[in-house]
Amino acid sequence: MDRMREPFGRSRRRTLKLLGAVGVAAGALSVGTLLPVEVAFAETLGMPQPDEKVADTMKRLFGGRPVQDAGGRLKLDAPLIAENGAVVPLKIDAELPMTKDNYVKNLYVIADKNRRPMNARFSLTPEAGRASVSTNIRLASTSDVRVIAEMNTGALYETKREVKVTVGGCGG
Amino acid sequence: MAVGQVRIKVPEKAKAGEVVIVRVLVTHPMEVMKFKDGKPVAKQYNYIHRVEATYNGKPVFEAETTQSVSQNPLMAFPVRVMEPGTVKVTFQDTQGKTYTSQAEIKF
Numbered sequence: 001m002d003r004m005r006e007p008f009g010r011s012r013r014r015t016l017k018l019l020g021a022v023g024v025a026a027g028a029l030s031v032g033t034l035l036p037v038e039v040a041f042a043e044t045l046g047m048p049q050p051d052e053k054v055a056d057t058m059k060r061l062f063g064g065r066p067v068q069d070a071g072g073r074l075k076l077d078a079p080l081i082a083e084n085g086a087v088v089p090l091k092i093d094a095e096l097p098m099t100k101d102n103y104v105k106n107l108y109v110i111a112d113k114n115r116r117p118m119n120a121r122f123s124l125t126p127e128a129g130r131a132s133v134s135t136n137i138r139l140a141s142t143s144d145v146r147v148i149a150e151m152n153t154g155a156l157y158e159t160k161r162e163v164k165v166t167v168g169g170c171g172g
Numbered sequence: 173m174a175v176g177q178v179r180i181k182v183p184e185k186a187k188a189g190e191v192v193i194v195r196v197l198v199t200h201p202m203e204v205m206k207f208k209d210g211k212p213v214a215k216q217y218n219y220i221h222r223v224e225a226t227y228n229g230k231p232v233f234e235a236e237t238t239q240s241v242s243q244n245p246l247m248a249f250p251v252r253v254m255e256p257g258t259v260k261v262t263f264q265d266t267q268g269k270t271y272t273s274q275a276e277i278k279f
Contacts, residue, residue, distance in 0.1 A: 046266075118240075119240040127227070130252075132250045135247045137241055138239075169242075
């Protein structure tokens, strides 16, 4: 009777059970052990590296070197209020030199209140022509977002703005 | 959308010495957790962490990203083109997979 009413019911339940078991097994394997596919983690700057306070991030990245305010030369376009913290569009545009001897080597995007404040590092060459980069980031909560331009000479320029976040974007 | 689809957008034509903005996107979940019934059940680090772009074989742009970059990472970066050529972009995720695509820039 059971088989008659739900012709696929039994096999579907069985399939789901099997998938569930595979999922649990995969979960158990991926937590705590370093499988070959996860070797890339050791190189990544994101999780599972530990949480950090922004002051420590700054120290780790720049070793206490002075960071100057960029004045008007480093522009950060970001929404005043981000409805969705999971997709916050950023547009960085610098009027800083891009010559062989003096160019913007790195642009760091740092979100003060994220668990790991450094969101991304963009690296350019003099061939880029202009330090202009856009991307979308995730913000856990209302936070200052800062962009730091690191010149090949080591000089650091910073600009920042606060982005209010209505719904946090880091999966709670 | 399948994971790992790379889209590149460049202007149709450029002039020598012009700074061209290249827009790239790769479909990717950018996740750190595995969810079941809306609840996190296990850690699963699967996000793009490296982006490399070359123009005619020469490296022009590179990025190190974290899980704090949005799902389906979108990036726009500049290239000053002195001659026509090919821009090639490669993304690498923490599972070791790479996704790549290229586009022509014509004069």
